[in-house]
Amino acid sequence: MPEYMPDYLTVILAGILAGTITRFVLLRIDYRQYPGYPHGYLAHIFIGFIASALGAVAVPAIIKPDFTAVTFLALAAQQFREIRTMERRTLESLERTELVKRGLDYIEGIARTFEARNYLVMGTSFATSVAAQFAGIPAAFIVAALSLLVSLHFMSGEVIGDICDVVPARLSFDGAILKVDDISIINVGLKPMREKILNEGLAVMVKPHGGNARATVHDMGQRSAVAFNAAVILGTKKDVDIPEFTPLARKNPDTGEVGLYILPVEKDMEQLIAAVKLTPILESARSKPLKAGPVIKEARNKKVN
Amino acid sequence: MIKMEDSAGGKILAVVSIKKDRVSGGAPIFFASNEEEQEKVASYLSRILDAMVHDLENGTYILVKH
Numbered sequence: 001m002p003e004y005m006p007d008y009l010t011v012i013l014a015g016i017l018a019g020t021i022t023r024f025v026l027l028r029i030d031y032r033q034y035p036g037y038p039h040g041y042l043a044h045i046f047i048g049f050i051a052s053a054l055g056a057v058a059v060p061a062i063i064k065p066d067f068t069a070v071t072f073l074a075l076a077a078q079q080f081r082e083i084r085t086m087e088r089r090t091l092e093s094l095e096r097t098e099l100v101k102r103g104l105d106y107i108e109g110i111a112r113t114f115e116a117r118n119y120l121v122m123g124t125s126f127a128t129s130v131a132a133q134f135a136g137i138p139a140a141f142i143v144a145a146l147s148l149l150v151s152l153h154f155m156s157g158e159v160i161g162d163i164c165d166v167v168p169a170r171l172s173f174d175g176a177i178l179k180v181d182d183i184s185i186i187n188v189g190l191k192p193m194r195e196k197i198l199n200e201g202l203a204v205m206v207k208p209h210g211g212n213a214r215a216t217v218h219d220m221g222q223r224s225a226v227a228f229n230a231a232v233i234l235g236t237k238k239d240v241d242i243p244e245f246t247p248l249a250r251k252n253p254d255t256g257e258v259g260l261y262i263l264p265v266e267k268d269m270e271q272l273i274a275a276v277k278l279t280p281i282l283e284s285a286r287s288k289p290l291k292a293g294p295v296i297k298e299a300r301n302k303k304v305n
Numbered sequence: 306m307i308k309m310e311d312s313a314g315g316k317i318l319a320v321v322s323i324k325k326d327r328v329s330g331g332a333p334i335f336f337a338s339n340e341e342e343q344e345k346v347a348s349y350l351s352r353i354l355d356a357m358v359h360d361l362e363n364g365t366y367i368l369v370k371h
Binding site: 175176187188189190191192193240241243244 | 344347348351352355356357358359360362366367371
């Protein structure tokens with residue numbers, strides 16, 4: 001049916017365009033947590049292009065009607081899982097030479113995000129194509145803009161600043177033990193190192209709001225993500241042969257507060273607080289034990305009976 | 306593997322002591338005659354072994370690889 005071709009072409013093109021733009025915008029948000037190597041950018045935008053093509057083509061396929069064609073979406077899901085594996089493997093191999101580790105939880109979170117973003121792209125292009133098919137190009141524009149906003153909202157997850165207060169803290173030594181306020185961090189043996197840490201180090205205290213937040217910062221992976229973010233933004237004086245300067249986040253076992261110590265290149269407390277506050281909350285660390293209250297109560301009552 | 310400073314992966318690589326009667330055992334032990342020398346030896350070893358110096362505050366330093 002050649003007379004339908006231009007129509008379908010417009011529909012598909014509208015979807016692809018909307019999807020690829022979404023991918024590009026979402027990729028720029030990534031920058032903070034993942035260095036955008038030029039080749040990485042290219043790979044992700046191209047995969048985003050394929051994802052949006054798949055989403056866009058689905059509409060004419062259904063209308064045609066060629067329902068079996070929709071099964072290729074399953075194939076697409078397979079492909080995107082592949083992206084997750086690829087990202088994970090890349091970051092894991094980089095991790096070996098990283099002085100301040102991201103932590104496996106952070107890597108898993110980033111990899112999962114990359115996968116999920118392709119689904120968002122596919123959704124955007126599908127919605128745009130549907131609008132283009134049934135309501136014309138102006139409607140497609142509106143739907144594309146709306147889906148982009150939804151994607152942005154969907155992908156900007158919670159950050160530490162949402163669930164915790166971050167306040168400046170004092171570094172001190174109790175004998176050889178380095179302390180952030182009253183939290184013991186590590187034993188530093190060499191005296192010149194102690195002096196340097198006191199002079200050039202920075203420390204903050206992360207004070208969780210309530211039990212759920214406490215459970216989140218209790219997670220070791222979340223804490224190494226915080227330390228990593230701080231080290232990325234302020235720089236760190238650590239080197240292979242100076243393990244003393246590793247940024248460390250330790251918790252107060254009684255209150256659940258977390259003290260972070262770092263020896264930054266740039267000694268700027270405001271910046272450090274901002275870096276800690278902007279650390280994303282990892283999916284694997286997010287926990288809401290308080291929400292389990294009713295279930296626990298039920299279980300306890302059952303036991304009594 | 307990710308290792309934080311307090312993980313079980315820590316291993317004593319060397320001991321630097323000024324108390325000859327206080328230390329013995331499996332790790333290499335370096336004796337120093339005074340605190341100044343002890344500090345110097347420990348700092349050299351730390352750089353050589355990429356290890357961290359911990360002070361046990363009884364005249365003995367240990368070097369631990371984390």
